[in-house]
Amino acid sequence: MRRPSFGAISLALIPFLAMCFSVSAWDRVHPMILGLPFNLFWLLSWIVLTSVCMWGVYRLEAPQIAKAEGRRENAGRAQ
Amino acid sequence: MVGVFSGLIVGVACTAFLILSNRDPYGGWNAGFLALCLNSVVAALVSLLSPIKAGVIAEDLSASAPGNS
Amino acid sequence: MSPTAIALAIIFFIVALGSAIGFYAGTRHRMSLEQWTVGSRGFGSLLMWLLMAGEIYTTFSFLGASGWAYSRGGPALYILAYLPLSYVVSFFISPLVWELGREHGLQTQPDFFLVRYRSKYLMAFVALVGVAFMIPYLQIQLTGLGIIVEVASFGGIGRTRAMILGVVLLAGFVFVSGIRAVAWVSVLKDFLMVFAAVSIGIYVPHFFFGGIRPMFAELARAKPAHLVMPGATNNLGHTWYVSTVLLTSLGAFMWPHAFGATFTARSANVLRRNSVVMPLYNITLAFIFFIGFTAFLVIPGLTNGDLSLLMLVRQTLPPWMLGVVGGAGALTAMVPASILILTASTLFAKNLYRPVFAPTMTDDQVARLARIMVVALSLVCLYFAIYSSTTLVSLLLLGYAGVTQFSPASSWAFFGSASRWSEFSAA
Numbered sequence: 001m002r003r004p005s006f007g008a009i010s011l012a013l014i015p016f017l018a019m020c021f022s023v024s025a026w027d028r029v030h031p032m033i034l035g036l037p038f039n040l041f042w043l044l045s046w047i048v049l050t051s052v053c054m055w056g057v058y059r060l061e062a063p064q065i066a067k068a069e070g071r072r073e074n075a076g077r078a079q
Numbered sequence: 080m081v082g083v084f085s086g087l088i089v090g091v092a093c094t095a096f097l098i099l100s101n102r103d104p105y106g107g108w109n110a111g112f113l114a115l116c117l118n119s120v121v122a123a124l125v126s127l128l129s130p131i132k133a134g135v136i137a138e139d140l141s142a143s144a145p146g147n148s
Numbered sequence: 149m150s151p152t153a154i155a156l157a158i159i160f161f162i163v164a165l166g167s168a169i170g171f172y173a174g175t176r177h178r179m180s181l182e183q184w185t186v187g188s189r190g191f192g193s194l195l196m197w198l199l200m201a202g203e204i205y206t207t208f209s210f211l212g213a214s215g216w217a218y219s220r221g222g223p224a225l226y227i228l229a230y231l232p233l234s235y236v237v238s239f240f241i242s243p244l245v246w247e248l249g250r251e252h253g254l255q256t257q258p259d260f261f262l263v264r265y266r267s268k269y270l271m272a273f274v275a276l277v278g279v280a281f282m283i284p285y286l287q288i289q290l291t292g293l294g295i296i297v298e299v300a301s302f303g304g305i306g307r308t309r310a311m312i313l314g315v316v317l318l319a320g321f322v323f324v325s326g327i328r329a330v331a332w333v334s335v336l337k338d339f340l341m342v343f344a345a346v347s348i349g350i351y352v353p354h355f356f357f358g359g360i361r362p363m364f365a366e367l368a369r370a371k372p373a374h375l376v377m378p379g380a381t382n383n384l385g386h387t388w389y390v391s392t393v394l395l396t397s398l399g400a401f402m403w404p405h406a407f408g409a410t411f412t413a414r415s416a417n418v419l420r421r422n423s424v425v426m427p428l429y430n431i432t433l434a435f436i437f438f439i440g441f442t443a444f445l446v447i448p449g450l451t452n453g454d455l456s457l458l459m460l461v462r463q464t465l466p467p468w469m470l471g472v473v474g475g476a477g478a479l480t481a482m483v484p485a486s487i488l489i490l491t492a493s494t495l496f497a498k499n500l501y502r503p504v505f506a507p508t509m510t511d512d513q514v515a516r517l518a519r520i521m522v523v524a525l526s527l528v529c530l531y532f533a534i535y536s537s538t539t540l541v542s543l544l545l546l547g548y549a550g551v552t553q554f555s556p557a558s559s560w561a562f563f564g565s566a567s568r569w570s571e572f573s574a575a
Binding site: 004012015016019020021023024027028029030032034035036037039040043044046047048050051053054055057058061065 | 222225228229232233235236239240359360361362364365367368372375376377386389390393394397416417420421423424425427428430431434437
């Protein structure tokens with residue numbers, strides 16, 4: 001199997017670091033931003049940023065995916 | 080196969096035991112997560128300790144690879 | 149008309165509309181087992197997105213998330229984190245699962261374990277565990293339906309009677325429609341759900357406090373501890389948060405129905421693009437948290453937090469709006485419940501009963517058994533829903549703890565033996 005590239009994996013780990021492992025750093029009420037407690041604001045921002053990260057992963061992976069799919073199609077025709 | 084199967088059985092048993100006996104969370108940890116860790120460890124150990132079976136896994140995988148089926 | 153009659157009439161109308169869409173979408177296709185369960189693998193981005201989205205907003209997120217924000221506080225935040233993270237995981241795994249599914253004509257999660265590990269006993273065990281842990285998830289939906297009708301009828305229709313009614317409707321719906329119909333009904337469901345969540349999430353804090361900002365200011369002044377972990381609990385701290393988020397984000401894709409849903413996609417890239425966009429869809433959950441926190445301030449003391457959203461709506465909004473919210477909630481229970489029950493009954497018939505007990509069964513007989521199982525499983529879940537009193541979130545966590553046990557075996561299937569895979573992708 002074509003393993004995902006190092007760049008793609010690292011980019012995909014960022015949301016995990018931000019939303020999961022770093023919880024004790026952001027789980028507090030103050031400072032309140034846009035009227036929201038800090039932890040709620042932090043998680044909501046990272047929902048959006050997770051999509052941004054995954055878009056980056058998709059861009060990084062897209063060329064290889066296209067290549068792999070082309071190869072499979074060729075192999076299918078050869079049979 | 081034997082490795083992941085044993086892991087799965089241990090994991091499910093551990094989950095069922097911890098949750099049904101009201102031990103979730105266990106020591107501050109999510110019980111299902113502890114069961115998952117145990118599951119992975121057992122799966123890895125059993126796979127490593129059964130070299131003959133490991134050969135079978137390789138064979139199984141080649142038998143199930145799409146080209147051969 | 150009395151408020152009860154208005155609210156119930158609107159709920160009934162919405163459910164009937166949803167069922168009509170389902171029946172229409174269902175009867176246009178002839179139902180083989182494959183059509184019934186995987187819609188003949190023809191789902192493009194749109195339908196796929198609907199199906200996946202249909203699985204996000206269940207009664208759990210509607211009543212359960214607000215219920216935990218109300219009764220537990222801070223620990224409920226795990227719900228905001230695990231869903232986006234589960235797409236990060238599925239971005240990498242679901243295209244591989246899809247690939248194998250297309251090569252081998254797979255329909256279900258246990259099918260996958262059969263071709264990967266070549267053991268019908270492993271397959272049967274996976275099916276058994278899958279069905280067993282889908283029962284609490286189904287129970288959530290039934291309990292949710294019961295709560296909605298109970299609150300909307302101002303207690304006039306008891307929860308048990310409401311749940312029995314719900315089960316009959318649900319089984320009938322699943323019987324005739326199949327997965328494609330369910331995907332289309334979720335359009336209506338998600339439209340109503342997002343409308344209901346956003347409008348109540350903005351209106352209710354505004355009604356009591358003049359806005360979301362003053363509501364949180366008041367909460368931060370009066371009960372700041374409720375907003376952070378461990379909130380109103382004594383054992384759901386940061387360790388629990390990290391382990392729960394890891395468990396549930398790894399496990400979201402291990403649900404037999406979510407796993408099976410990948411087989412309905414038209415291509416692997418549809419799944420990847422989905423994983424990029426889907427996290428954004430969880431933003432609406434924020435509004436549900438606003439509702440739960442507002443309820444914590446204005447209607448404290450409910451013994452069952454899962455009631456908080458509807459009680460608040462009933463107090464502050466006109467009966468027709470209670471009807472719309474209730475109707476949205478009812479569909480939010482029925483759509484995921486249909487997906488769950490469809491998957492569980494197929495798993496039972498195709499991957500557990502046939503291989504172990506009756507290897508000579510034909511596909512048609514399996515399809516018939518699956519339909520019988522729809523009824524049997526509905527009754528089992530009804531029994532549990534009537535006789536248990538756990539919160540919705542606890543039920544979901546129980547299910548997750550069970551199905552996530554599949555994840556080592558699933559990852560091993562792809563990443564355990566790299567050399568095989570280079571051949572696979574070249575093949």
